[in-house]
Amino acid sequence: PLVLHVLGARPNFVKAAPVVRGLAGLGVRQGIVHTGQHYDALMSDVFFADLGLPDPIANLGVGSGSHARQTAALLTGLEEIVLTHRPDLVVVYGDVNSTLAAILVCAKLHVPTAHVEAGLRSFDREMPEEVNRVVTDALADILLVTSPDGLSHLAAEGIAPSKVHLVGNPMIDSLFSALPKLDPAPIKQRLGLPERYAVATLHRPGNVDDPESARELVEAVLAVGEQVPIVVPLHPRGRERLAEAGLVNGANLTIIDPLGYVEFLSLVRGAALVVTDSGGVQEETTMLGVPCLTVRPNTERPITITHGTNRLVTPATLPAAASKALADGAATPSGELPPLWDGAAGPRIARVIEAWLRGGNLSP
Numbered sequence: 001p002l003v004l005h006v007l008g009a010r011p012n013f014v015k016a017a018p019v020v021r022g023l024a025g026l027g028v029r030q031g032i033v034h035t036g037q038h039y040d041a042l043m044s045d046v047f048f049a050d051l052g053l054p055d056p057i058a059n060l061g062v063g064s065g066s067h068a069r070q071t072a073a074l075l076t077g078l079e080e081i082v083l084t085h086r087p088d089l090v091v092v093y094g095d096v097n098s099t100l101a102a103i104l105v106c107a108k109l110h111v112p113t114a115h116v117e118a119g120l121r122s123f124d125r126e127m128p129e130e131v132n133r134v135v136t137d138a139l140a141d142i143l144l145v146t147s148p149d150g151l152s153h154l155a156a157e158g159i160a161p162s163k164v165h166l167v168g169n170p171m172i173d174s175l176f177s178a179l180p181k182l183d184p185a186p187i188k189q190r191l192g193l194p195e196r197y198a199v200a201t202l203h204r205p206g207n208v209d210d211p212e213s214a215r216e217l218v219e220a221v222l223a224v225g226e227q228v229p230i231v232v233p234l235h236p237r238g239r240e241r242l243a244e245a246g247l248v249n250g251a252n253l254t255i256i257d258p259l260g261y262v263e264f265l266s267l268v269r270g271a272a273l274v275v276t277d278s279g280g281v282q283e284e285t286t287m288l289g290v291p292c293l294t295v296r297p298n299t300e301r302p303i304t305i306t307h308g309t310n311r312l313v314t315p316a317t318l319p320a321a322a323s324k325a326l327a328d329g330a331a332t333p334s335g336e337l338p339p340l341w342d343g344a345a346g347p348r349i350a351r352v353i354e355a356w357l358r359g360g361n362l363s364p
């Protein structure tokens, strides 16, 4: 049997690496299809190198565009790939447009699919990712869930429990693998950072696309900068809008290009505080025990609040929350990390997939 992994955006690469490794360990024939949704070297190539991912068998080069244009290019490109390679199973990851397009193409071509990171819900359909999550889970044949709340969300949507597997979080496997390489010293020295600093990442459309929202956010970040120097590895989305809103280099603020995976997590590991609107960074700070303030009205990862270091803030509440987090450090409410975030999710996912392939009575 042949398994294809469809990957397109930065967080996909991080989630897929442990699954690809796990399936390789079981001798399953597989290939990566890169959609080209993310294409800058710092948004893509550096992750293949840092995570030890094999080269893709194809890159569709779909690039950027409106949701309709990007999704249309993804659908057309992926249909051709699936018809050419005739995989026995396609694995999709997370909640990006590449995920949505892959699940739709496979559903129409009757190719079975597995969704890694199924069941997360923000219940906010203004987030493009929430739409992608709901559609992907409705169509997937195997749903691989990272945290227990996902089980009840899927049950409530009428998805048969026989399709659903609680397997833990492969993003945390990647973090565990990188841990021995995470040293804040070199990046701190390169950026001239003091002992105590904060890191911010910002890229959600709800924060960066509208000039007024961007201005409120930047004002809040600058207010945090009054308390602790901040370094911002800036995602390409919103780069200009945030600069127009005043997010520019200054005494307390260092704006840099996006960082590679190991350098970024090294920086986070040494930070006194993280401010973010990322999904994955809420999880990584939880595991690293770094206080995290998430500038969003909701999160599809509530376990990072109940079991981790994460708090939701608005631009208005961010400065005071930062001051409190800097004073308190990283106390976690339950003292327990999320269940199955143990570095072994990749092998668990690989076992579910391999058993499914065998049960499916497929040709060798």
Ligand code: UD1
Pocket: 009, 010, 011, 037, 038, 039, 040, 043, 064, 065, 070, 095, 096, 097, 098, 128, 129, 203, 235, 236, 237, 238, 279
């Ligand atoms: C996408 C995902 C989002 C995820 C994020 C991870 C969707 C709907 N959104 O958002 O869930 O959190 O990836 O980083 O799939 N750009 C570049 N170079 C690149 C890629 C993008 O300059 O390599 C710029 C382009 O101007 C582009 C913009 O970033 O228009 C947005 O890229 P896109 O892939 O559409 O969405 P993201 O905001 O990256």
Ligand code: UDP
Pocket: 010, 011, 014, 201, 233, 234, 257, 258, 259, 260, 261, 262, 264, 265, 277, 278, 279, 280, 281, 284
């Ligand atoms: N990340 C990185 N360099 C950066 C910012 C983020 O390597 O400059 C990593 C981060 O550690 C995490 C992933 O990218 O593993 C998260 O991606 P992103 O925030 O773009 O997407 P989201 O999780 O919000 O979908």
